Amino acid sequence: MSNHLEPGAKVQALYKSGLYAGELIEVRANKAVVQILAVLKHPTQGDLHQPFEADVAMFHQRRALAYKEKALVPFVHLSGYDQEIPEYKASLKEALQAEMNVVLERRDQWGEQAYVLLKELEKEYF
Template sequence: MQQKQRFIPEQGSIVTFTYKSGDYAGEVMETGGPRALIKVLAVLKHPEQGDLHNPYNPDVPMFHERRALSYTEKTNVPYGDISGLYPGEVPSYKESLTRAVAAEIEAIDRLKRWAERGLEQLRQLEKEYK
């Protein structure tokens, strides 16, 4: 089996990366060792809420709140979690954070509406099955 070639970015390059269920754009500050030090510039996808080991389960002992990494926060990222170079101009952090949290809210709201409609239909079927 052929091993996947890992992407090792150059210092100063702007990359996209995943960190704890969120996606970001950031500047590579240092490379070397098993991780790159990256400075956050924008939020591309807001981290998911809740227990990642029990997705969509609200009845877990600890329902985690996950905040996005802060503007210019530096984090060590394994090379495997770096997707590649960021294409184009990086949006402002505030604008990107606002869009990312709005998209996450919309996704959860859509899931909630889907669950409510499915529950309605199942309750109707339950009545018919009796």
């Protein structure tokens, strides 16, 4: 993490394959607590240890972190964010649609399974 980031700073955080914009709340030894304010990239569906494999023991559905949810993020996955933070619900909708487009382009079994999970999340979110 850059030494200039302090509580109150706007940050971009990579967390379990999702990318978020938020506010740095607390700095700890090698991690920081980030309050989520927007979704920049929706989390990838499936097994993170075997990415893009459809034939796995458990094909995980991964929800985006919720508005104002707090996440403990390692410094290596954190950077400053100098843009205006978008409204949460609109950012979630845009990130979800972008992820759906990505999985549809794959045209394989992983993409089909991921799309089904994303459609389920779309119904839950909106």
